[in-house]
Amino acid sequence: MEKSPDAFRTISEAAQELDLPQHVLRFWETRFSQIKPLKRGGGRRYYRPDDVQLLRGIRFLLYDEGFTIKGVQKILKENGARHVITIGETGAIETVTSAGAGDEMVTTPQITAPEVATSGSVIDTYSRARLNEALHELLECKRILDKATEEPLN
Structure with a gap:
């Protein structure tokens, strides 16, 4: 049974959907303040659909485009989470402003x-x-x- 696109995801579901290990998602929470899954009893994480989309955008920038964590942090600071979500959805890196694109690279x-x-x-x-x-x-x-x-x- 497949979940609705609007359903919350556990960390294991989000990790599987993004093809990432769970520890990477936990690590990214420490590096990107915009990632804020709901935490329930026992520290169990639940990711909203927007959280998963943001993670997809971060993953794209880090793994596909070669940005550093610091570079993605700068993009998030300058352009916001919605911008990174759009990059993750479209794969269109040219939406990153030219003023911020050059120095985010490794x-x-x-x-x-x-x-x-x-x-x-x-x-x-x-x-x-x-x-x-x-x-x-x-x-x-x-x-x-x-x-x-x-x-x-x-």
Whole structure:
């Protein structure tokens, strides 16, 4: 039995619909203040249809277009959640304003398309975006560790 398009989705349903692991959705909640699923007893999450559409737009920008989390945050801040929902629905990235589009792209080292992996296979766009996101997170962890080692212990 399929749910109505207007029905709320559990985290497992939303993750399945977006082809993402559940932990990614929970992580994105910490990075994008616009993602606010209803939380019921025991912390159970329920995503509204607009929440799922916003997640679809964020997923598109991160995985298909290669934006960083910081870049998507900037788009959300400058243009709003409705704008990102529209991008997710249409796949039309040109709706991102030219004033904000250039500097949202990954500014950390990025794998360019297509690159041949050591096995001889071409890295697809989705894998490249995931690798870039992991690289960005690792660089952020390094920055935090470097800062922590510089500060004197009290």
